[in-house]
Amino acid sequence: MVEAEIVQPTGIALSAVPGGKGLKVGALSMISSLVIGVASTAPAYSLAAALGLVTASVGLIAPAVMWLAFVPMLFIAAAYYYLNRADPDCGTTFTWVTRAMGPKTGWIGGWGILMTDLVVMPSLSQIAGAYTFSLFGAHGLANSTFWVTFIGVIWIVVMTAICYIGIELSKNTQVFLLSAELVILTVFSIVALTRVFEGGVAHSVHPALAWVDPFKIHSVGALSAAMLVAVFIYWGWDTAVTVNEEADDIKRTPGRAAVLSTLVLVAIYLIVSIAAQSYHGAGFLTAHSADVLSGLSHDVLGHDFSWLVILAVLSSASASTQTTILPAARSALSMAVHGAVPKRLGSINRRYLSPGFATLLFGVVSIVWYVVLTIISPNDILGNSISALGFGIAFYYGITGIACTVYYRKLVFKSLKNFLFIGVAPLLGGLVLFLMFVVSVFYYSNPANSFIPGQAWLKFIHFDFHLFGWHIYVTKGLGPPLVLGVGLLLLGVPLMLYWRVRHPDPFFRHRAEVAESIDGTAPPLTPGAVGLHD
Amino acid sequence: MAGDVVLGYDDSAGSRAALPVAVRVAKAFGAPLAVVFGYEPNPLGGESTDYRLQLERLGSDMVSKALQEARRLAPEVTVEPLVVPLRPADSLLEAARERQALVIVVGGTGERPIVGAVLGSVPHKLLYLSPVPVLVVPAEEED
Numbered sequence: 001m002v003e004a005e006i007v008q009p010t011g012i013a014l015s016a017v018p019g020g021k022g023l024k025v026g027a028l029s030m031i032s033s034l035v036i037g038v039a040s041t042a043p044a045y046s047l048a049a050a051l052g053l054v055t056a057s058v059g060l061i062a063p064a065v066m067w068l069a070f071v072p073m074l075f076i077a078a079a080y081y082y083l084n085r086a087d088p089d090c091g092t093t094f095t096w097v098t099r100a101m102g103p104k105t106g107w108i109g110g111w112g113i114l115m116t117d118l119v120v121m122p123s124l125s126q127i128a129g130a131y132t133f134s135l136f137g138a139h140g141l142a143n144s145t146f147w148v149t150f151i152g153v154i155w156i157v158v159m160t161a162i163c164y165i166g167i168e169l170s171k172n173t174q175v176f177l178l179s180a181e182l183v184i185l186t187v188f189s190i191v192a193l194t195r196v197f198e199g200g201v202a203h204s205v206h207p208a209l210a211w212v213d214p215f216k217i218h219s220v221g222a223l224s225a226a227m228l229v230a231v232f233i234y235w236g237w238d239t240a241v242t243v244n245e246e247a248d249d250i251k252r253t254p255g256r257a258a259v260l261s262t263l264v265l266v267a268i269y270l271i272v273s274i275a276a277q278s279y280h281g282a283g284f285l286t287a288h289s290a291d292v293l294s295g296l297s298h299d300v301l302g303h304d305f306s307w308l309v310i311l312a313v314l315s316s317a318s319a320s321t322q323t324t325i326l327p328a329a330r331s332a333l334s335m336a337v338h339g340a341v342p343k344r345l346g347s348i349n350r351r352y353l354s355p356g357f358a359t360l361l362f363g364v365v366s367i368v369w370y371v372v373l374t375i376i377s378p379n380d381i382l383g384n385s386i387s388a389l390g391f392g393i394a395f396y397y398g399i400t401g402i403a404c405t406v407y408y409r410k411l412v413f414k415s416l417k418n419f420l421f422i423g424v425a426p427l428l429g430g431l432v433l434f435l436m437f438v439v440s441v442f443y444y445s446n447p448a449n450s451f452i453p454g455q456a457w458l459k460f461i462h463f464d465f466h467l468f469g470w471h472i473y474v475t476k477g478l479g480p481p482l483v484l485g486v487g488l489l490l491l492g493v494p495l496m497l498y499w500r501v502r503h504p505d506p507f508f509r510h511r512a513e514v515a516e517s518i519d520g521t522a523p524p525l526t527p528g529a530v531g532l533h534d
Numbered sequence: 535m536a537g538d539v540v541l542g543y544d545d546s547a548g549s550r551a552a553l554p555v556a557v558r559v560a561k562a563f564g565a566p567l568a569v570v571f572g573y574e575p576n577p578l579g580g581e582s583t584d585y586r587l588q589l590e591r592l593g594s595d596m597v598s599k600a601l602q603e604a605r606r607l608a609p610e611v612t613v614e615p616l617v618v619p620l621r622p623a624d625s626l627l628e629a630a631r632e633r634q635a636l637v638i639v640v641g642g643t644g645e646r647p648i649v650g651a652v653l654g655s656v657p658h659k660l661l662y663l664s665p666v667p668v669l670v671v672p673a674e675e676e677d
Contacts, residue, residue, distance in 0.1 A: 036577055092581045168576050239580045319578070326579025334584040348588050350545060353573055355585060 033257030034264075035174050037240020041261075042320035043268050044181050044293070044312040046233040048131070049123055051273060052289025053383050055282040056451060057226035060205065062277060062285075064214040065223070066269040069230030070262070072436075073237060075429025076397045077258065078421050079404035080238045086407070086515055086522045092334050093400045095525050100407035101399075102512040103340070104496060109399050110335050111492035116392030117328035119484065121366040122373050123385040124321050125152030126290070128314065134294040135310045142291060145378045153367055159321040160363030163329065166352045177315050184312040185268055189275035192300045196278045201299075203281040207274050221443035228390030228440045231433070233269060235393050236323055237261060289451075290382050325362055332358040338526045339507040341499065377480060383451035384480040391440065391485025394433040401430030408515045422518070441486065444479035457483045537634035538568045538614075542626045542656060545596045548641020548673040553600055555671045556639040557607045565636050566612040569600045572625020573617075586619070593617040623659040635666045642672045 054062040083096045093113055098106025129148035133141040141147045169177070196204045210216050217223045240258040276296055277285055288295045297309035333355040336346030349356030373381055404426035405412065412423035443449050447456035456477030464473035500508045506526055513522065541556040543549045560567040571593035575582040597615035604613045618625035630638050640657050657670045 032577065040578065040580070087583065092584075095584075166576065168578075242580060323578055323580070326576060327581050330575075330579055330581040330585045333588065334581065337584045337588060346588065348592050350592070353589060353592070355588075 030257050030260075031175065032171060033240055034261050035171075035178050037237055037257055037261035038182075038264055039174060039178050039316075039319045040236035040239040040323040041234060041265055042236065042316040042323070043233075043265060043272075044185055044309075044316035045124070045127060045320045046235075046316075047185070047269065047272050047276075048127055048291075048293040048313045048317075049382060049386055050229050050233050051276055052285040052287075052292040053229045053386055053451070054226045054273070055277060056286040056289065056383070057222045057229070058217050059282045060208075060211055060277060061214070061216050062226070062282065063211045063270055063273045064216065065226045065230045066233070066273050067212065067266055068214045069227050070234055070266055072429045072432040073231060073234040073397070074262070075425040075432070076401045077238055077241045079401045079426035079429065080241045081258075082408065082422050082426070082518065083400070083404050084242045085518060087525075092331055093396045093403075094331060094334055094340075095338070096407070097399055097403045098338075098507075098510055098525065099513045099522065100403035103508045103510045104500070105399070106510075107335075107340050107496045107499075107507075108489075108492050109396055109403075110331055110340065111496065112392055112396035112399070112489060113331045114328055115488040115492070116389060116396060117324050117331075117362070118366060118369055119385055119389045119392055119488065120324055121156065121321075122152075122370040122381050123389070124317055124324065125149075125155050125366075125370050126381050126385075128152060128155040128317050128321075130291045131294055131310050131313050131317070134291060135307055135314065142294070145374065149371065149374045152370060155321070156363055156366050156370065159318065159325060160359060160366075163322060163325045164349070164352060164354050164356060164359045164363075166354050177319070181312040181316055182264070182268060184308045185272050188297060188300060188309050189271045192275040192279045192296075195300065196275075201279060203284060205278050205281050207278050211274060211277075212270070220439060221449070224436050224439035225387070225443050225449065227436050228394060229386055231393050231397070231436075232386055232389050234265065235389075236320070237265060238397075239323070325359060328362045329355040329358040332362070339503065339505065377455075380451045380455070380480070384484060387440075387444070387451075387481030388485035388488070391437060391481070392489065394437040394440075395489055398430040398433035398437065401426040401428075401433065405430075407513070408518065410514055410516065411518060418518075441482060444482035445474055447476050447479050450479040450481070455480060537636050538566050538629075539563070540568045540570055540626060540629045540633060540635045540638045541600070542622065542638070542640040543569045543571055543597055543600045544622070545599065546641060546643070546673070548643055548671065549600075550641070551673050552639050552641040552669075552671040553603055554607055555669065557604050557611060559637060559639065559669070560611045561608045563636060566614060567604060568614050568616055568629055568633055568635075569597045569604065570616045570618055570625055570629045571597050572620050572622040574619060574621045574624075590617055590619075623656045623663070626656070626660060627663060627665075630664065630666050637667045637669050638664055639669045639671065642670050 051062070054065050058065055087095055087099070092110065094106055094110030097109035126148060129151035130142045132151050133139070133147065193207070195201055196206065214223070217226075240261045276292070279296060279300060284296070285292050293309055293313055294306075297306040300306075301309065332341065332345045335341040336343055336358070345358045345361070346355070347357045348354070373385070377384060405423055408418070408422040411418050413419060447454050450456065457480050459477035461474050461478065464475060466472070510525070515522070539556050539560040541549075541552060543553065556567060559565075573589040573593055575585050575589070579585075594615070594617050597617060601613050601615050604611060616629060618628060620628055626638050626640070629635070638660060640660060642657060643655050657668070660668045
């Protein structure tokens, strides 16, 4: 039969490719990996969103939180690096956690990713809206809820379309945009610091060593809340660890791009946060948290050059929106392929080859979510979203860290290196993130800690009791970040149970696996998953 | 001795129109025909393994379909289906280079030039980058 020989044409390699490099799946040059890692983290947008929120919790000690938040992320990166060796280039908490801890936990991990991606969308749209108006000097419109939301919705529509159609910037354009972003932020910081030292800037403060010392923060709750915001600024950095870097020996070169992107990010966050708060003090950042870089850049660089910073934020927000929609659709596709959610979510558009249905659905749900949130809480979308986001990130990064140690548990004591990098680091990273999660639950259960002090949701919840010497009470409702962040995660539990009852096959039949060796690539999670397309 | 005829095939109207032309060219020159489907997920999206696998399956369905059609049109032509993990234009260039192709055959996208310029039309890229002749076959008018 003629058809027999093409049953599996996949993987047919064009043999005589020079150096065997051309067809290495997903292999990227060091520069490309670096660009992807840093662009996914989106420094300018992250700073625009987080600067004022971190100072709101810890005042001038914000730079300390900026670097401290990186430590758990670094530990979790070890988990990503090693899990990636079992299930290469996958990067989904969903498949990894399913392997290590079984389908129910894995499902909730995947849900965590989707919800976190959803929660970040309003903050991206909000920044896109406000900064677009600032770019054109329309500061009145930048403060109008209606018009900002209007532009924000258009932003989601355009970005969803870009991801659906599959428009990609060329590598050179990406390198240019990212370099421009970093150069602009650096110049902004240098100019701000120079002017502070020259004197004459209102409310300016000279930088002090105490700013980078986390032990100067005396409230555990405030530290935890600030950390929850600051882990967000490193969110996406793990991409640098999981994209396959083209190297002489991929297994032995633990991502030079990851190391470099780390240095770049920590440096830029420290410089900008120090410069920003020394210019007008921490109070200014908190008071202008919704458009902090726009206001500040105007004062620092003047009318003629402030648009550079605004443009950097917008370009960064656009990269960040894409690195939210694309992975969200791919996670949904992954879950659909393995039978964990309806098959429709895994369909591929035949023309554009994108996960079409999942992409469009994510766009629509994001718009609904953004508009509803704007109606419920018009004055603090950014703060509530970013803190709620922190809960989601802490949850799914945390569970990934723990999954790494669980998955490789037979190998942890084989060598000191194993013990440190697949035992201690991922587990510690996971536990630190869970601890932050829990402390922040308590912190935001008190509406006095909301970004608009006293702002409370779900006021009908009322309890007050003592347990093991702890006074546990909710009497005035809960802070919005808690309701959004934890509420959306919890919503996954009944959905998971429903799907498990209705469709136990094949996904919920999985048993947790354990790794026998580090370099042994795991067999497919669902062998022969059916082909799906529109 | 001429090399392969390389056909880009994605089951679009254009590529369906290009298929019989490629078969005729291959038959006339006594050349083997390589049917190529290329794909590459945007690396910015991460998390690509399951997505890649789905694209691979979709691609092998498409080239299998093209293979059957080619065999029906000209059973004497040797046809090889290839699913290549590179962007569409790159996959054709790579296949052409590796097979020392006689010609690359692709379907016109049928889109207005400005749309093609924005979305990056494959024939357009090939015209600039291909080391071998490129034959662009217009899509038939659809109802």
